[in-house]
Amino acid sequence: MYKTTFAVAALLGLTSATGQTGSSDKPGPFVGEKWYSGLVDIDHEDNNADDIFYWWFESRNSPENDPIVLWLTGGPGCASEIALFYENGPYQFEEDGKTLKSNPYSWNSNANLIYVDQPVGTGFSHANPAHLVTNEEEVGDNMAQFLIKFLELYPQLQGKDFFITGESYAGHYIPAISHNLAFKNKDNLKANFKGMAIGNGLVDPYNQYPAYDTFAYENKLIGTVEKDILAGGFKACQAIIETGIWLAAMEFCQLNVEVILGNPIKPKFNVYDIREGCDKPPLCYDMSPADNLLAEDDILDVLGVKGRSWTECNQIVHTALLSDWMLNLAPQVTDLLEADYDVLVYSGDKDFICNWRGGEAWTHEVEWSGKADFNKNDYADWNVNEKAAGALKQNKNLKFLRVFEAGHMVPMNQPEAALQMLQELITPEGPLMKEL
Numbered sequence: 001m002y003k004t005t006f007a008v009a010a011l012l013g014l015t016s017a018t019g020q021t022g023s024s025d026k027p028g029p030f031v032g033e034k035w036y037s038g039l040v041d042i043d044h045e046d047n048n049a050d051d052i053f054y055w056w057f058e059s060r061n062s063p064e065n066d067p068i069v070l071w072l073t074g075g076p077g078c079a080s081e082i083a084l085f086y087e088n089g090p091y092q093f094e095e096d097g098k099t100l101k102s103n104p105y106s107w108n109s110n111a112n113l114i115y116v117d118q119p120v121g122t123g124f125s126h127a128n129p130a131h132l133v134t135n136e137e138e139v140g141d142n143m144a145q146f147l148i149k150f151l152e153l154y155p156q157l158q159g160k161d162f163f164i165t166g167e168s169y170a171g172h173y174i175p176a177i178s179h180n181l182a183f184k185n186k187d188n189l190k191a192n193f194k195g196m197a198i199g200n201g202l203v204d205p206y207n208q209y210p211a212y213d214t215f216a217y218e219n220k221l222i223g224t225v226e227k228d229i230l231a232g233g234f235k236a237c238q239a240i241i242e243t244g245i246w247l248a249a250m251e252f253c254q255l256n257v258e259v260i261l262g263n264p265i266k267p268k269f270n271v272y273d274i275r276e277g278c279d280k281p282p283l284c285y286d287m288s289p290a291d292n293l294l295a296e297d298d299i300l301d302v303l304g305v306k307g308r309s310w311t312e313c314n315q316i317v318h319t320a321l322l323s324d325w326m327l328n329l330a331p332q333v334t335d336l337l338e339a340d341y342d343v344l345v346y347s348g349d350k351d352f353i354c355n356w357r358g359g360e361a362w363t364h365e366v367e368w369s370g371k372a373d374f375n376k377n378d379y380a381d382w383n384v385n386e387k388a389a390g391a392l393k394q395n396k397n398l399k400f401l402r403v404f405e406a407g408h409m410v411p412m413n414q415p416e417a418a419l420q421m422l423q424e425l426i427t428p429e430g431p432l433m434k435e436l
Contacts, residue, residue, distance in 0.1 A: 020153065021304020028302035029100050029293075033090045033108070034058040037303045040149045042120055042131075042142050050131050052146045053124035053305065055081070056114040056154075057090055060106070067161035067426050068191060069111040070147075072118065072177075074168030074201070076324075077317030079123030079310065080115040083167075085290045088411035088418060089115065097289035105415035107165075107422055112157060114150075118143060118173075121317040124305045132320040136327060139173055140180030144189070147181070151190045162191040163342075163426055168354055168408065171201020172324065175332035182336060195342025195397070197425055200354040200408045203345075204330045206241050207365045208358035209253050210234040215355040216260045219274055230256055246326035253326075260352075271353040273407030287312055330366050337368040337398055344399045344425050346390075348406030348413060356402050360393075363400045370395045389417040 022037040024030065035057045041049040059066035071088065073080040085091060090106040090113075093099070107113050117123030119133035120142060133139055151158050164174050164181075178196045181189055202208065213230035216222045222230070237253035261267040270276040270284040278284040293299055294310040337343055345363050347356035364375050374395035382390035382401060390403045403410050403417060411418035 022302055026302060028299060030091065030302065032102055033060075034063070035090075036154070037305075038153070039124075039126075039304070040146045040153070042145055044131055046130075048128055048131070050120040050127045051125055052120060052142070053117040054114055054146075054150060055084065055116075055303070056112065057106075057108040059108055059110060059112050060090075061110045063112055064156070066111050067163060067194070068114065068157055069107060069422065069426065070114045070116065070162070070164045070166075071107070072116065072164065072166030072170040072173050074166065074170045074173070075122070075313050075318055076119065076169045076172075076321040077122050077315065078168075078313040079117045081117070081123060081290060081294065081310070082287065082312055083409075083411070084115050085293075086285070086287065086412055087409050088415070088422075089113075093289045097292075103415070105411070105419045107411070107419065109419060110423055111163075111426060112160070116143075116146065118146070119317055119321070121320075122314050124303070124308050124310055126308070127317070129316075132317060134320050135324050136172055136176035136329065140176040140184070143173075143177045144180045144185040148185065148188050148190070158190040160191055161194045161426065162189075163195055163197065164193075165197040165199070165422070167199035167201060167410075169202055171198050171203040171354070172327065172329055174198050174201070175203065175329040175336070178336055178341065179332040182339060182341060193341070195344070195425070196336070197344040197346065197422070199410055200347050200351050200356075200359070201345070202325075202354055203333070204328045204362035204365065205249075205253070205326045206238055206328055207330075207362045208354070209237050209241075209256070211355060211358035211361050212257055212260060212352075215352065215357040218357070221269070221274065221352075222260055226259065230259060233259070241326050246323055250322065250325050269352070270407070272409065273348075273350050273413070274352050275350055275407070283312065330362060333366055334368045337366070337370070337396075340397060342397050342399075342425065344401065344421075346401040346403055346410060346421060348403045348408060348410045350406060350413075351408040353408060360400060360402075363398065366398070368398070370398060374398055384417045384420050389414065389420075 020038040024035045037055040039051040041051050043049050073083050088107040091100045092103045117125040121127030174196050181193045213227050217227040233256040240249040240252050267278050270278045280286050300306045347359040349356045379391035379393050382392040390401050393400045406413040
């Protein structure tokens, strides 16, 4: 997800310190859950520290025994509170846009759930402009540092199984961070990293961009003539990606996408859910309730971030990562699969911007020992409460799940299915961990 907006205050030299700054002991409106919020310093060679804001919720079930689940929103530069309030967090807004209610399908139902604002400069996090993240190696290093320090702050979480989840541009973040934890910092993380789940993610642009015309044609967004023209356009897109001149590739490839969208500022349809119009561009959804709530001084005080400002998505952080857009993270996925970590890729089938055909395409092209069997396997029904909710293809530790009647934000559109999917992933010997 991506919105053009500026959050300069988040990039100024504000005081930061690792530690807990807010908790459910003084919850404000955030009642009914046990939670903690705070800032973790990210140190640099010049001795200047940035920080990453976290907000974590204990499991509603058994916090002592349940695993840890980390959520990452994409962008790049979009804050994870978007997911907290509109997707899979414990709180949702009532129709009045002011009052909070409990979400029965929150992902902390059976997990200790952590939301973070990253890369540095996103949401409530702080970044010195000189420390803005420009590549996935920096993303991985910063988040490894965050997690190591975070677990030192909360020793009750140490030793637990740990999963990384997220969506959209987190298709870049998640493989990079997972790879760092699995290989570079394996001995430093005081948790048992088990695997990852990528929702409607941008992982492998080379293989995902050509899926735009396929998906658009199948869903009657374009006709045969446009499809044939775009097929050539996306072949040229792939050729430019291969040159390694990624900013040029991004501009050219996006021009082909805009043929389908029409006006990119006010597209023909909601790019995150083709069933809807885009009434509030560029994110297409009205998220002003979160904007208003997280701008209140009392709320900032409750969360321990008084003096800071929050925006849905930060343009400065986004721009710093533009040269990273076309990077292929599938090689990191290859290493993780071969090391026997669990990889779940799920896609709501009404999303356009990171559509399920693209998700299917890149998972088919991952080079690993199980590739041939994965590609030849058929989809099997995936049910929720005995009703068809998706189609699952898998081999060994790679799973691709097409979620029916869901857009880019699967937990928003299909909350019950999304929670079941997570529980099957994090439960030892759960259905998503078994061979069909």
